[in-house]
Amino acid sequence: MYRYDEFDATIVAERVSQFRGQVERRLAGELTEDQFKPLRLMNGLYLQLHAYMLRVAIPYGTLSSKQMRMLSAIARKYDKGYGHFTTRQNIQFNWPALVDVPDILDDLASVEMHAIQTSGNCIRNVTSDQYAGAAADEIEDPRIWCEVIRQWSTFHPEFSFLPRKFKIAVTASDTDRAAVKVHDIGLRLHKNDAGEAGFEVIVGGGLGRTPYVGHTIREFLPKKYLLSYLEAILRVYNLEGRRDNLYKARIKILVNSEGATTFADMVEAEWAAIKKNEIDLPAEEIDRIRDYFAPPAFDKLPETSAALEERRNSDKDFARWLRTNTHEHKTPGYAIVNISLKPIGGIPGDASDVQMAAVADIAEQYSHDEIRVTHEQNLVLPHVKRDDLYAVWKALDAQALATPNIGLVSDIIACPGLDYCSLANTRSIPIAQRISERFADLNEEEDIGELKIKISGCINACGHHHVGHIGILGVDKKGEEFYQITLGGSGAEDASLGEIVGRGLSSGDAVDAVEKLIGFYRQRRQSGERFLDTYRRLGAEPFKEALYEAA
Amino acid sequence: MKLLKFSGNLLAPALEEPLSEVMLDDWRANRQAHAGATALAIPNDASLGDIVEDLSGFSTVILTFPTFKDGRAYSQARIIRERFFYTGEIRARGDVLRDQILFMTRCGFDAFEFESGDANDALGEFSFAYQASADRVEPVWRQRLSRAAAA
Amino acid sequence: MKAVTGNLLSDGSVVYLGDDDQWTSDIGAAARFEDDDALPVIAAAQLRVTEIADAYLIDVEPSGAPVGRAVIRETIRSAGPTVRTDLGLQAECCG
Structure with missing residues (x-):
């Protein structure tokens, strides 16, 4: 991966000094909040509901183990022991104090990281394919x-x-x-x-x-x-x-x-x-x-791993995780491992300092020191030997990081919503948690197949609801939270925007509605069809009817 | 109104010599009537497509930041400097703040209507720049090349 | 009725203007004003720029609980994230 030379390092270090000065001028009252706000935003610092929020850039979603360890350390030292990975392959800390932020940025700079241009009306962190390389x-x-x-x-x-x-x-x-x-x-x-x-x-x-x-x-x-x-x-x-x-x-x-x-x-x-x-x-x-992006020194390995096949046959849970959470690698004998940050009932994208440190260790030992962040709020170990997959699975599972649900119904994108965000109209995370709990049966999830549910707590759409196979948008009506459902969106190569179906629902009804829609899909799907495929074949009307037929 | 101009590499308060200003639209409407004007004030939504012929007679071009968040004049300044080869003064007017003066300088501004004191600290905050711009600072990539060639 | 709220400049934490004109994290201790009386209070609070990042008025019931259009937002602000009840003021009080 890319390493800073002295030019890069100097620019980032000087940026921290500049921001330290700006913070000092703000605290001294020499800058008004109006003048300071765009300056702090261009250093990734927001003011949210409960506290400041610092958004740290993870350029194109690539992290080394050392960098991940620093994120873990920052979560522990300056925050409340966790961080939130976002749809823009960044990480957000939800509780930093303004007076600590220059020190946090110094710590980040020491591992070639920064928060530059993670907000503001400028060119933001560039995102990419989490499987790049x-x-x-x-x-x-x-x-x-x-x-x-x-x-x-x-x-x-x-x-x-x-x-x-x-x-x-x-x-x-x-x-x-x-x-x-x-x-x-x-x-x-x-x-x-x-x-x-x-x-x-x-x-x-x-x-x-x-x-x-x-x-x-x-x-x-x-x-x-x-x-x-x-x-x-x-x-x-x-x-x-x-x-x-x-x-x-x-x-x-x-x-x-x-x-x-x-x-x-x-x-x-x-x-x-x-x-x-x-x-x-x-x-x-x-x-x-x-x-800097030359491939790591891969071993020459056979395509298949006998050790892996033995474990696959003897351990059904491992076999399931292999099916759902690993992906083909370009090099024989290697695999790409997805780390789910979507435990059943959990907060999408959140990781504790302990989990981050564990991922850093696992990546160092098994993935050529590399970690990726996905726009679907998960992590990736890009270069794992197939021979090591069982050990990696065990190590991830010990940290509750092996939920076998990548691309499935409980692998939900959700924005922070009104639990954290000052722009939100409604909460998002609790809806994700309830849908995930409703479909906690992993056999059922696998049977349903690829299904992308995306939830936004306001029209700014940070939860990408427009491109969810099922999208959920929170709307506030006179101090009550309602949720509007869209169907048929996709953010992939077959990109399309979802279509709104019907009126806003209460949070409980929205979860029921998702269940009904999925039930209808399972009745009507043809062999090999994903939810999205069935929706595109049948059109919106039958799904609407299924949604609103007498409950 | 305080005016800062470059004296060497430093910004220093400049005496406000009387300017005879004309707005771009007025100039275009009647050049004869404004023949004595020395400064051309260009609104930040003006098209620059055909402005090159208008520039030569003016010692100063004034570009405007209605609020510091409105960054159109950065592009205008670069076009006027880099594409039209204007060598006179480009003056920033409006919401000109300390923390934007470096960007303005990089885009070709060299005079600033600036209310609040000294801005030289802001100009020295960065030793390098990644991209070439109107200030002729050698971008990092070119410095890397020279260094590699010398090694 | 109205109360004045904001986030402290130094750490961003949620505060309310108390009866003693000091900032408190407890919405129950917030001074409450009749609507007309609140305007000069908020104007004065907004001048305290080295203490708070912003200040604004919220609607509260006479009991002090948030009410009106922003009731969910202000209730969550006063307590902490509903998905992390171990964090925020909700975790500190009433244990």
Whole structure:
């Protein structure tokens, strides 16, 4: 993975000093809260319901064991013994004191981490495929380009006061695990007819109040022009994006009001005028970054592991976990391991300091020191020998980190909701907990198959409800929490936005409704169909009828 | 109104010499009537597409931050400096705050209507920058290349 | 009735303006004002910028419990996350 050189280290260290000064000026009253707020936000520091919240960047979701240990230590020392992994592959600490934050940032800097641009109207932490570097279906490691973007976007002088926040995601596989079509910019590395790799550039996707699936404005951008093209898009957006209405300020509104073709023309015109050789990195620098993402030294192993097969046959629980929580690795004899942060009845994405330290140890011993964070709020050990899977399972299970539910009904995305968030209208986590408890039977979960439930506690849609196979949106009606259900969304390569079915339900009724919808799907599915497939085949009406038929 | 300008690498209070300002729209409507103007004030929603011909006669261009959160003038400044090769003064007006002056400088501003004291500390907070911009600071990637070549 | 609430600048914790004009974490100890009387109080509270990050008025019943549109939000703020009853003021009191 990428390592800082003295330039990176100096920039991050100077950022901490700068923020320390800003905190001191705020505490002394030299800055007003209005002036301080955007400064603290650009260092990831929010003020939530109960306390400040610090969002730490985990660039493209990649962590070393040492970094994970530091997150664990911060949770223990400065917070209340836990952290929350988010849909943007970051981690949030829910209880830091403002006066401690510069020290926390110093600790993070000591392991090459930061909270830069994890909030504010700037280019946010770049997200990617959690299986990058390990997936069999990728054409190259997308994190090379994520790191190129990270450096370019860090303290970009022109793009730090954009109309609104700006999120970029990169994938290099046909299977889209990075939700690139619902980002401000989605980049899909693929090969053209000549066999050269380049980017499909997708712009103007996003969730929130006005959800859109993004538009492809360029089918093939040669890789070397990535930064100049991004600069052109960002400049058009900075100058032309709406600033009169917070809810219409994202680039998706500009793209859709201009029309994707016109917007593409505006970008191309700007790009033609940009001095590319000032912005695009020379091959030497890209190669320097690429070298950091060279695959670890994998052993030459047979495809199958006899030890593993023996355990699979003798231990049904292990066999189930293998089915649900492991994924094919590009190297023979290796597997990708998903660590579920969704224990039945638990808080999606939360991990204790003890769990984080345990994951760090397991990764160090069994996964070449690497950990990934997924946008579905789980963790990944990307490079585990098949021979070691049983030991890894045992070690994870000892920390309640082996719930075999990846991609299943209890693997729910939920935003923090009104239990923590000052923007939320309703709670999200309790709904996730109740659905998860309702489907606690793992045989039933496996029978239901892939089902993505996503819950947001307000229209800002941090829980991605628009792209849930079943989405749940909390709405406040005169001081009462109601939940509106959407069906048929997807954030993957077959991206679509869910359709609202019916009126808002109480929290109890919403959980019942999910059960009814799943029951209907099980009655009507054809062989091999996921919930989403059955929904797409039958359409919304029969599902609505099933939902509202006399209970 | 206090005005800060560069003197070498440092910002220093400058004497406010009288400017004869004209708004871009007024200038475009009647250039004759504003022939004596020395400063062109460009609103931050103005299209810059055809502005290059207007620039040459002015010693100062004034760009505006209605609030510090409205960052359009950063792009305008870079275009005026890097694409139109304007070498006169680009002055920041409006909600100009200490913690934004470094970004403004990097985008090509070199004069600031700034209320609150000294801003030199803010300019020195970072030793390096990742990206090339209008200030001709050598970006980190280029410094890496030179260092690798020297090694 | 109204009460003044905010988050302390130094650590972000939830506080209410008490009868003694000091900040308290106990909503039960918050000073309560008739609606008209609350305006000068909140205006004065908002000037205490080195003590609090923000300050605003909430609707409360005469008993002190939150009421009105923001009742869920303010109830959760006063107690702590409903999904972590071991945290927040709810964990400290009434044990």
